[in-house]
Amino acid sequence: EIQAMLDSLGSRVFLPTVQGFAASAETLEAATAAYASSGTDRDRDVARASWAAAMDVWQELEVMQVGPAAPATAFGGQALRDEINSWPTTSRCRVDQETVAQDYTDAAMFRSELVNVRGLDAMEYLLFHEAPTNACAATSPINQDGTWDALGEAEIRARRAAYAHTLAQLVREQADTLLAAWRPDGGDFAGALTRADGAPFPTATIALNAVSDALFYVDLSSKDKKLSTMLELVESPDAHHSREHLIANLRAFRRVFLGDTPDTEALGFDDLLVSLGEDALVARMTANTTAALAAVAMIPGTLDEARVSDPAAVDAARAAITALTDDLKGEFLTALRLQVPAEAGGDTD
Incomplete structure (x- = not known):
């Protein structure tokens, strides 16, 4: 009965939710691209709504951290969760510093930055924080040397929009990776969860415990x-x-x-x-x-x-x-x- 339940959860709950998140991440990437291009309030509002929709699905997946999304120390864990949403490690000051440095312009390189300047959590700050101020202390180099103030309000808004688009690209990539890990024609983690006859789960009880841990x-x-x-x-x-x-x-x-x-x-x-x-x-x-x-x-x-x-x-x-x-x-x-x-x-x- 345990394996039947795990099979049902995989096919009816986990995989459909991961699929839903991948779809919402794709929509978010398109919305932030439009906002970064136009800079208009209308496109910003669409990007915000797309972020909220994607985050709503992700918040369900927070309680489903079984396998690929779970820490690398867990059974089948690939630590994908922090790549998508690293709260509460988010650093608004570090996001502001990256806004000045513009390393985000190379999405492939930015993928190697610490998770506290990436993900849906950092994207929230970039899309919703309207004040042209930063979250760093007065002693921070971007304040001491005047580089933040030199940007001006319009440039700060434009950079935040471009930065948000880069993060949306990276989140979409991670969402696709997560989906591929679960799909039967990919990593088939849903199947591995059901079978529980070897790697990563030696027994059905261990697989069941992993789902319990997620709760x-x-x-x-x-x-x-x-x-x-x-x-x-x-x-x-x-x-x-x-x-x-x-x-x-x-x-x-x-x-x-x-x-x-x-x-x-x-x-x-x-x-x-x-x-x-x-x-x-x-x-x-x-x-x-x-x-x-x-x-x-x-x-x-x-x-x-x-x-x-x-x-x-x-x-x-x-x-x-x-x-x-x-x-x-x-x-x-x-x-x-x-x-x-x-x-x-x-x-x-």
Whole structure:
């Protein structure tokens, strides 16, 4: 039954979501190319909308970091995630320094730059930050030697647009790489996940544990980082889409747990648990996922604003996710005889 569930998740959830992201990345590349060429507000707004659409799909994939997107230390991991979205390591100052240096004009060479100046997270800053100021300290060379101020507002906008297009090109390349790794006519990771009879998964239980590990993103990142009060952990400071990102994370959790959307009959973790007599746990986790989605949706305005204007709503969202992840870290793992991921080993919150 485990292999049947893994097969269903691969074909109904993981692969279609990766395909959706690859398509949205292609649209984003075209939109940023148009904006870099024209510089108009209209094309900028289209590029922003395309970024939001691509990021919405990617935020689902954040909770599906199994195999190619996972760190290189994981089973089948190729560390593609950080190539596409490296939050929270993003460095706005470094992005500004690259805006001055213009190394981004050679996309092939820029591919070797650190991930904190690339990806969807850096692209957000370039597309949505309108002020002609930079995020570096006064002691930074671009401020001390006057090279930033010498650019002028129009040139800063033009360079940011060109830089965003380069990043969109690189994200599209990585999206294509990720898709090729999953496709049956490529790396066939979906097939390897189902077979679990050798590399990268020696057994079906190890493959199942890898999928379970991916769900812990909701605990370790959605709850502990994105809903943190630490300002440096604000996920979407320029587009103000932090709440939407959380909703996408929880939506993905529900899809993996149930095997697909709630109105679809498909094999998921819920079916494995029911087969073990854990009907009550399934009912509780399903209800708590719905409650967490509702609590996040109830946060008024943007998450950044609500931290100040309505901290109780933010606290309620965090409590709702905690109710879900308490079961994830406890009875869920116990019932399925799975291991907690290494990075969550000491987490008791």
